[in-house]
Amino acid sequence: MSELDPRLEPWLEALRREPVARPEARARLHAALRAEDVRAARRILSPPAALAAAIALVALTSAFWLALWRASTPERAAAAKELASAQFVLHARDARSVSVVGDFNDWDPNATPLARTGDGVWSAVVRLRPGTVRYAYLVNGTEWRADPQAVTAYDDFGLPTSVAYIVPTEAR
Amino acid sequence: MSTRSIASVALAYVFGLILGAGDALAQDARLKKRLDPQTAAAVGALVDSAGALGLPTEPLVQKALEGQSKGASGEAIVGAVRALIRDLATARDALGDDVDVDALRLAAAALAAGATPAQLERLRPHRSREAFAGGLAGLVYLMSRGVPADKSVDLITAMLDARLSAAEFVSLQRLVERDMMAGAPAAEAATVRAQALIRHGRVAGPGGGVRP
Amino acid sequence: MTVMADEELIRRVRAGETAAFDALVDRYYGTCLRFAWHSLGQREDAEDAVQEALVRAYRALRRGRTPRGFRPWLLGIVLNRCRSHAQRSRRGRLLFKRWWEREDPDTFPVQPAHDADDDLDPKLKAALAALGPKLREAFLLKHVEQLRYEEMAAITGASVSALKMRVKRASDQVLAMLMEDGA
Numbered sequence: 201m202s203e204l205d206p207r208l209e210p211w212l213e214a215l216r217r218e219p220v221a222r223p224e225a226r227a228r229l230h231a232a233l234r235a236e237d238v239r240a241a242r243r244i245l246s247p248p249a250a251l252a253a254a255i256a257l258v259a260l261t262s263a264f265w266l267a268l269w270r271a272s273t274p275e276r277a278a279a280a281k282e283l284a285s286a287q288f289v290l291h292a293r294d295a296r297s298v299s300v301v302g303d304f305n306d307w308d309p310n311a312t313p314l315a316r317t318g319d320g321v322w323s324a325v326v327r328l329r330p331g332t333v334r335y336a337y338l339v340n341g342t343e344w345r346a347d348p349q350a351v352t353a354y355d356d357f358g359l360p361t362s363v364a365y366i367v368p369t370e371a372r
Numbered sequence: 373m374s375t376r377s378i379a380s381v382a383l384a385y386v387f388g389l390i391l392g393a394g395d396a397l398a399q400d401a402r403l404k405k406r407l408d409p410q411t412a413a414a415v416g417a418l419v420d421s422a423g424a425l426g427l428p429t430e431p432l433v434q435k436a437l438e439g440q441s442k443g444a445s446g447e448a449i450v451g452a453v454r455a456l457i458r459d460l461a462t463a464r465d466a467l468g469d470d471v472d473v474d475a476l477r478l479a480a481a482a483l484a485a486g487a488t489p490a491q492l493e494r495l496r497p498h499r500s501r502e503a504f505a506g507g508l509a510g511l512v513y514l515m516s517r518g519v520p521a522d523k524s525v526d527l528i529t530a531m532l533d534a535r536l537s538a539a540e541f542v543s544l545q546r547l548v549e550r551d552m553m554a555g556a557p558a559a560e561a562a563t564v565r566a567q568a569l570i571r572h573g574r575v576a577g578p579g580g581g582v583r584p
Numbered sequence: 585m586t587v588m589a590d591e592e593l594i595r596r597v598r599a600g601e602t603a604a605f606d607a608l609v610d611r612y613y614g615t616c617l618r619f620a621w622h623s624l625g626q627r628e629d630a631e632d633a634v635q636e637a638l639v640r641a642y643r644a645l646r647r648g649r650t651p652r653g654f655r656p657w658l659l660g661i662v663l664n665r666c667r668s669h670a671q672r673s674r675r676g677r678l679l680f681k682r683w684w685e686r687e688d689p690d691t692f693p694v695q696p697a698h699d700a701d702d703d704l705d706p707k708l709k710a711a712l713a714a715l716g717p718k719l720r721e722a723f724l725l726k727h728v729e730q731l732r733y734e735e736m737a738a739i740t741g742a743s744v745s746a747l748k749m750r751v752k753r754a755s756d757q758v759l760a761m762l763m764e765d766g767a
Contacts, residue, residue: 204727205759211708215728218614219621225631228497229609232639237602240646303434306402307441331474331505332481334434344442349549351509351516353481356435356452357444363481365474365509367538468632493628 283327284366288312288335290347293320295339302335304328309338330368336361406437411446415453422457427464428473431480432456459483466492471499478508485515487525494525498532506538507531513545517558527566534570544569590654597645605642612655613638615729616662622724623666625713633665640665656731660739663721670717711761715754722747723754 204212288300298314304326305311314322314337334353337345346352346360355361403412403419415436423429435456439449463479464471466489471479479492495511498504507528514524531541544565551561588596588607596604616637620630641661651657712720725736726747733744740747 205755207763208727208755208759211705211758211762212727214704214708215618215622215724217618219617219627221613221617222631224497225635226613228631229613229635229638230606232635233602233605233642236639236642240643301441303431303438307434307437309441332477332509334438351513351545353484353512353516355438355442356455357439357442357448359442361438363478363512365478365506365538365542367506367542496628497632 282330282368284330284368285325286328286333286364286366287323287325288314288337288347289321289323289349290314290337290339290345291321292337292339292345295320295322297340298322299338300324300326300335301338303333304335309341328366330366332363332365334361334363402433403436406440407449408446411436411449414446414450418450418453418457422460425461426469427457427460428476431460431473431477455484456480462489463492465489467496467499472505475499475505475508478505478512481512482508482515482521485512487511487515487521491521491525494529495532498529501532501535503532503536503538503541506541509538510541510544514548514558514562517548517552517562519559519562523559524562527562530570531566534573536569536573540569540573594645594650594654597642598648598650600646605645608654609638612658615655616658619659619724619729620662620666622712622728623663623717623720624669625709629669630666633669634662637662637665653735656735656739659725659729659731663725663739667717707762711758714761715757718742719750719754719757722750723758726751727755 290298292298295316298316299309300312300314301307301309312324312326314324316322335347336355336359337347339345344359344361347362347364350362350364353361353363400416403416406412407415415432419429419432422432432453435453436449439452444452459480460476462483463476467475467479482492483489495504495507498507501507510531511524511528514527515521519527528541531544544562547565548558548561551565552558590608590611593604593608597608613634616634617630620633620637621627624630624633637658641658712723715723721740722736722742725731725740726733733747736742736747737744742750
């Protein structure tokens with residue numbers, strides 16, 4: 201039998217006060233509940249029991265387990281996404297060589313050279329994993345330039361760098 | 373379950389484990405190959421610690437390789453990796469543990485651009501949205517164009533509330549760039565374009581309508 | 585207008601009336617938030633935990649669950665969400681703090697923002713925070729949410745006697761901390 205020490209009473213009074221709900225929090229809750237309704241409606245339309253059982257069986261094969269393992273960390277899940285094509289373009293009329301150097305080629309200055317088209321326009325198309333990518337252009341092997349068409353990032357080394365976000369293919 | 377399928381599951385699992393261990397070894401190899409031994413050891417230790425804390429390690433390795441590629445000193449490289457660890461951890465604190473690596477990297481970039489953790493926290497409720505990383509990319513973009521952080525967060529939150537897609541955040545960037553080239557101030561252009569995208573999203577309904 | 589009892593509202597939720605659940609939320613949101621906030625110490629985390637709990641409760645009711653006492657049952661779900669939250673964030677933050685302070689004591693990352701609308705006495709907050717999670721849970725359920733020991737046992741999984749002991753220990757500890765420099 202626990203008897204409450206009366207000296208605690210005023211403190212308990214403070215603890216028992218119900219906090220006022222914030223409208224944003226209530227709105228988010230409301231949205232989450234409505235999303236639940238949508239999810240529930242979809243479940244009703246899902247395949248009949250027999251087909252569902254067959255699907256469950258197929259899911260026990262190695263492909264499923266590998267995918268599950270890959271999705272088990274955020275980084276692995278990201279790697280499993282489909283590659284997207286990105287075009288890198290730089291206007292550099294007087295350049296003798298241009299390459300794009302970034303996360304996707306381990307910042308190797310020689311890995312991804314751009315090709316010159318007639319007008320001083322240099323370009324390359326690269327298959328990239330969707331997501332965040334940091335990169336910069338290297339002109340004539342010595343001069344670093346950010347991409348004028350992308351966000352210029354703070355690079356820690358005093359040199360221009362760009363950051364871009366490649367949208368996953370499904371989301372386009 | 374048949375013996376064959378059990379075997380194939382086991383094989384896939386072992387294969388997966390090897391791949392996972394291989395990841396760690398490969399990272400080490402890149403650092404050892406490109407950095408001087410002292411810097412490679414220091415960075416390797418930082419990467420290991422960060423990994424043990426559940427932070428993504430690939431961005432850290434890439435930061436070191438970026439420094440090497442740009443001819444930075446070992447000290448500068450180690451400093452940059454530490455700063456990135458701090459920003460990633462702060463971003464994770466602000467946004468929660470369940471945010472993916474792309475969103476975390478963008479959030480770290482926002483912090484480096486001057487956003488405060490409190491400002492990032494305002495985006496936290498939206499972290500389960502599919503377009504969340506796209507929204508953060510939009511935030512980094514707006515801030516890089518000089519739109520004040522609070523205003524940027526206001527606009528991005530409104531767009532996330534309206535369930536706009538990642539592609540629509542990219543559209544925002546394109547449209548604001550265009551407006552700025554025509555002389556419009558960034559904050560104004562951003563507000564107008566964001567509101568238009570939100571209105572358009574409402575009319576078209578989720579996932580529908582023509583993309584600008 | 586008549587005020588409907590919980591049982592009637594639950595019946596309507598099962599029948600598909602979404603507004604019935606909204607009514608339950610109106611009735612119990614404050615309770616849930618109060619418990620979660622005192623458990624976790626942070627408003628934002630508490631709001632997250634409460635939201636998750638209410639969505640789960642909604643799902644369960646829609647699937648036919650009929651809890652005998654709605655309020656204790658709901659608090660049980662909130663309690664579970666809080667436990668899950670606490671586990672996740674505490675591990676990450678503490679580990680990082682320890683490691684970072686070893687690395688470079690001057691550059692510890694900024695603490696989470698202070699809760700502007702939390703007007704609870706800081707001594708009381710500290711006393712609650714100093715209780716271990718199990719003691720704090722028991723203390724809050726008994727003396728703030730005022731559940732019966734049988735209800736508490738059902739939702740925490742602990743025995744009535746264990747809970748009585750935890751409540752006593754928690755009360756003694758809180759009192760001792762509050763009385764330290766004379767209240």
